Amino acid sequence: MSSTWRTSTPARRTIRRRTAAAAAIAALALGVSACGDSGDDGDDPAGGETSAAEDISIGLITKTETNPFFVTMREVASEYAEERGVELTALAGEFDGDNEGQVQAMENLIAQGVDGIMVTPNNSTGVLGAIEQARAQGIVVVALDTATDPEDAVDATFATDNLEAGRLQGAYVRAVLGDAEPRLIMLDGTAGGTVDTFRHDGFLEGFGIEEGDPAIVGMENTQGDQNTAQTAMENLLQRSPDVNAVYTINEPAARGAYAAIDAAGLTDQITIGSIDGGCQGVQDVADGRYAATVMQFPAEMVRQGMDAIIEAAEGGDAPSGFVDTGSVVITDEPVEGIESQDTAWGLENCWG
Amino acid sequence: MTTTATDPPTTPPAPADSARREALGRALRTPVLGPLAALVVAVVIFSVTTDTFATAGNASLVLQQSIVIGTLALGQTLIILTAGIDLANGAIAVLGTLVMAKHVVGGGDPLTALLLGVVATVVLGTVSGVLVTRLGLPPFIVTLGMLTVTFALARLYAESRSYPVGDQLLRFWGQGTTVAGVRLTWGTFLLIGIFAVFWYALSRTAWGRHVYAVGNAPEAARLTGIKTRRTILSVYVAAGALYGLAAWQALGRIPNADPNAYQTANLDSITAVVIGGTSLFGGRGSVVGTLIGTLIVGVLRSGLTQAGIDNLYQDVATGILVIVAVSLDQASRRRAAR
Numbered sequence: 001m002s003s004t005w006r007t008s009t010p011a012r013r014t015i016r017r018r019t020a021a022a023a024a025i026a027a028l029a030l031g032v033s034a035c036g037d038s039g040d041d042g043d044d045p046a047g048g049e050t051s052a053a054e055d056i057s058i059g060l061i062t063k064t065e066t067n068p069f070f071v072t073m074r075e076v077a078s079e080y081a082e083e084r085g086v087e088l089t090a091l092a093g094e095f096d097g098d099n100e101g102q103v104q105a106m107e108n109l110i111a112q113g114v115d116g117i118m119v120t121p122n123n124s125t126g127v128l129g130a131i132e133q134a135r136a137q138g139i140v141v142v143a144l145d146t147a148t149d150p151e152d153a154v155d156a157t158f159a160t161d162n163l164e165a166g167r168l169q170g171a172y173v174r175a176v177l178g179d180a181e182p183r184l185i186m187l188d189g190t191a192g193g194t195v196d197t198f199r200h201d202g203f204l205e206g207f208g209i210e211e212g213d214p215a216i217v218g219m220e221n222t223q224g225d226q227n228t229a230q231t232a233m234e235n236l237l238q239r240s241p242d243v244n245a246v247y248t249i250n251e252p253a254a255r256g257a258y259a260a261i262d263a264a265g266l267t268d269q270i271t272i273g274s275i276d277g278g279c280q281g282v283q284d285v286a287d288g289r290y291a292a293t294v295m296q297f298p299a300e301m302v303r304q305g306m307d308a309i310i311e312a313a314e315g316g317d318a319p320s321g322f323v324d325t326g327s328v329v330i331t332d333e334p335v336e337g338i339e340s341q342d343t344a345w346g347l348e349n350c351w352g
Numbered sequence: 353m354t355t356t357a358t359d360p361p362t363t364p365p366a367p368a369d370s371a372r373r374e375a376l377g378r379a380l381r382t383p384v385l386g387p388l389a390a391l392v393v394a395v396v397i398f399s400v401t402t403d404t405f406a407t408a409g410n411a412s413l414v415l416q417q418s419i420v421i422g423t424l425a426l427g428q429t430l431i432i433l434t435a436g437i438d439l440a441n442g443a444i445a446v447l448g449t450l451v452m453a454k455h456v457v458g459g460g461d462p463l464t465a466l467l468l469g470v471v472a473t474v475v476l477g478t479v480s481g482v483l484v485t486r487l488g489l490p491p492f493i494v495t496l497g498m499l500t501v502t503f504a505l506a507r508l509y510a511e512s513r514s515y516p517v518g519d520q521l522l523r524f525w526g527q528g529t530t531v532a533g534v535r536l537t538w539g540t541f542l543l544i545g546i547f548a549v550f551w552y553a554l555s556r557t558a559w560g561r562h563v564y565a566v567g568n569a570p571e572a573a574r575l576t577g578i579k580t581r582r583t584i585l586s587v588y589v590a591a592g593a594l595y596g597l598a599a600w601q602a603l604g605r606i607p608n609a610d611p612n613a614y615q616t617a618n619l620d621s622i623t624a625v626v627i628g629g630t631s632l633f634g635g636r637g638s639v640v641g642t643l644i645g646t647l648i649v650g651v652l653r654s655g656l657t658q659a660g661i662d663n664l665y666q667d668v669a670t671g672i673l674v675i676v677a678v679s680l681d682q683a684s685r686r687r688a689a690r
């Protein structure tokens with residue numbers, strides 16, 4: 001029986017991190033949009049459709065099979081593979097941070113002799129080693145959603161520029177506040193997560209304050225989990241009932257924040273911003289639960305990644321660099337100086 | 353499971369040779385005192401060090417935050433009292449929320465949804481109980497398997513989506529009344545109510561005494577004519593019903609059934625039970641301790657947030673409390689065995 005306890009603490013951590021990252025999932029965007037794609041994405045979709053390259057095979061490895069973000073990726077990948085006439089093998093880790101699962105998936109795809117691999121990589125030595133092994137066999141490897149560290153461990157990366165996504169959220173929330181003195185609560189994902197750091201720093205930049213500014217009245221890690229976020233927000237509101245702005249790492253965290261704020265009767269006083277662009281999140285914006293969400297485009301990541309691999313397999317140049325697949329502010333209350341789309345557009349373009 | 357298998361549950365410890373030892377012995381035999389002291393100390397510290405902790409509104413919040421884990425921990429207590437353990441409780445409750453929510457989202461009747469959800473959790477609890485009692489498999493292994501199976505079933509059933517719930521019946525426990533500016537949810541009253549019911553059942557009924565006897569010394573219990581397998585099975589069934597209730601409460605707190613929610617609830621519930629002074633070896637402990645254990649975790653989280661301290665220290669403190677609680681339990685068992 002005592003073995004339960006010996007393992008409990010680390011196990012708990014791991015599982016938490018799983019939830020966490022499952023939410024934090026989106027992209028690590030390493031700054032530079034060096035769209036140095038020598039393979040001109042522009043002309044290959046057309047070329048691909050006609051020259052139906054049935055002997056091209058592509059592997060897709062996501063972090064989990066269950067997060068709606070990755071589910072969308074897999075669905076889009078299988079539709080698009082059919083459209084382009086390539087063979088797709090979709091694999092996934094068991095949970096977010098399942099390095100062993102990703103390495104095994106990578107090894108299996110190498111053994112299978114695929115032409116290219118699209119992966120939402122865990123940044124571990126193990127996974128990076130497997131990527132290196134694949135590339136040594138001449139397989140084109142592109143990262144989707146999450147950049148590797150270092151970024152050039154893969155041929156190319158198709159992901160959201162999370163610094164920019166955070167910046168958009170921050171700028172929007174600040175614009176809504178207008179002249180009011182900001183009192184900000186930040187609901188982060190996981191401590192030290194890369195996506196987390198980019199979005200957090202981007203938000204502060206867009207919001208126009210520095211880390212450590214007294215306007216930040218509270219910060220809490222929510223693991224991107226609605227329940228944890230709600231509890232954190234409830235407790236933070238006890239301490240600082242005068243907040244007027246809330247940053248959230250993703251939409252589940254925003255939902256948790258909204259529930260706490262609603263229960264405290266403070267919805268009129270507080271502007272909540274978020275990031276993700278899941279259909280439920282866009283619907284929440286349409287319902288007035290939070291002011292805006294910044295949409296990212298997993299389907300674009302998959303399509304562009306697949307295009308690049310097909311291009312290379314047909315004798316073109318291997319893709320390279322970081323490609324920002326874009327981020328768009330979704331709100332029904334546009335503010336001057338920030339480009340945005342309304343929720344009707346959002347509901348047409350959301351994922352999940 | 354226990355080295356004191358031949359001792360009846362009520363054997364007093366070795367004759368005390370001093371008042372001090374007797375006092376210590378009494379404290380160890382009344383495992384609720386330690387957790388209660390820890391809770392009081394935590395509340396006092398946070399009340400003194402922050403302006404915002406010691407308010408009625410905050411007390412109400414801590415209770416609201418403890419409802420789901422508290423209910424799961426109550427079921428967990430029953431099972432641990434029989435020297436078992438349930439690793440699947442959180443996953444079972446999540447499946448319950450999905451059954452309820454998906455039925456309503458699909459246009460079904462809310463009452464039927466509720467019943468279906470509770471039936472699902474009771475069936476899963478019963479399956480664990482049958483595997484433990486009929487096949488004689490260790491509860492740890494059975495519920496580990498059930499955890500994996502249920503988690504996967506929940507995701508398959510949910511098609512990896514979450515289901516927001518608007519229905520008022522399913523959200524009932526999250527609603528409540530405002531007394532003197534303090535919001536009290538019905539779920540809070542329910543939590544206290546079910547703890548009272550199970551406190552009564554365990555301490556004042558034959559069934560309760562059987563549960564303790566089976567956990568303390570199964571062979572002795574069997575020889576005195578207690579139907580041990582039936583008693584253990586009844587505990588898993590009751591726990592399954594409690595998980596159904598926890599599912600309903602979870603929808604009250606967060607009206608969104610998500611297959612990825614409550615992934616650490618199993619360990620959190622075990623933590624609450626152990627901090628509450630219930631022995632992992634079975635036969636010793638109480639639901640009152642579990643309620644206190646649940647509140648300790650909630651108070652630490654709330655207090656540390658309001659003191660502006662990183663929440664990871666809450667995990668540090670909770671982990672230390674678990675170790676302390678288990679050490680005290682071991683010390684007390686050694687005394688009893690002497």
